[in-house]
Amino acid sequence: MTRLFEYIGTDNIRLSVADCPVGVRIKSVNDLKNWINKTMQKPDTRGLIAATFVVDSEGYIRLADRHSEHIACAGGKSILSAGEIFFSYNKQTFEVVEITNQSTGYCPEAGSWSQVEKALEQIPLPHPGNFTTEFIFRRCPVCRQLNIVKDDLFLCAVCNTGLPKIWNCDCYRTYI
Ligand SMILES: [Zn+2]
Structure with missing residues (x-):
């Protein structure tokens, strides 16, 4: 069963990101490479590329700069999952090595992993098989x-x- 999460964060943030760019849909490894190049992503101290992600209502991963608000990445829409994602990259091969459901704007349940998994596998990108850190929001x-x-x-x-x-x-x- 698929479940959509609506934005439940503050209206202040909703309004402040109204003009921010929507996250870029990643449908292929090439899309990922292009996003990294165009937005000039730099590896962090561990050599990983970190980003904000959502899975949009059609099941695609969307990426935005790390520390972007999820509601901006989602274009204000409801999502299937959201969190932080970390890619390793070696000889043009990309892999998701860490991923969380940390989004206080949407508070996605850990069970939304199944939607993330589908989205990653259609790209396809290797992944750790679950959120590497799970958040429980109440x-x-x-x-x-x-x-x-x-x-x-x-x-x-x-x-x-x-x-x-x-x-x-x-x-x-x-x-x-
Ligand atoms: Zn209380």
Whole structure:
């Protein structure tokens, strides 16, 4: 079953990125090479190229500069997954070596990996078989704080209220 995640971050960010370029669709290894060249991506200290990604509603990876907002990368639309992606590159061969679902704008569930996997395999790009770091997002039902659950501790970091086991980040859409 495919699930679309709507943007649930702040309106401030939504408005501030209205003029930012939409992420570039990567349909082939060539598209990836072109994106890296055109946007002049530089390897980080570990020799990896880091980027912001979303999987758009049609199942394609879109890339934007690292630290771009996911909503800009997605062109303001709903997405199948989102996070950070790290490519290694050796003799024109690219591989996804690290990938996360870290996006507080969309809070995609770790289960959205299946959509990422499909998108990567149609390029095709080798990948680690799952998110290398998984984030669990929950909204506090009392104070509305968005939490990242750590060590299976389902407690709000602000008010210590128990957090639900089921994804609920789109509650309280008026949250600013
Ligand atoms: Zn709370």
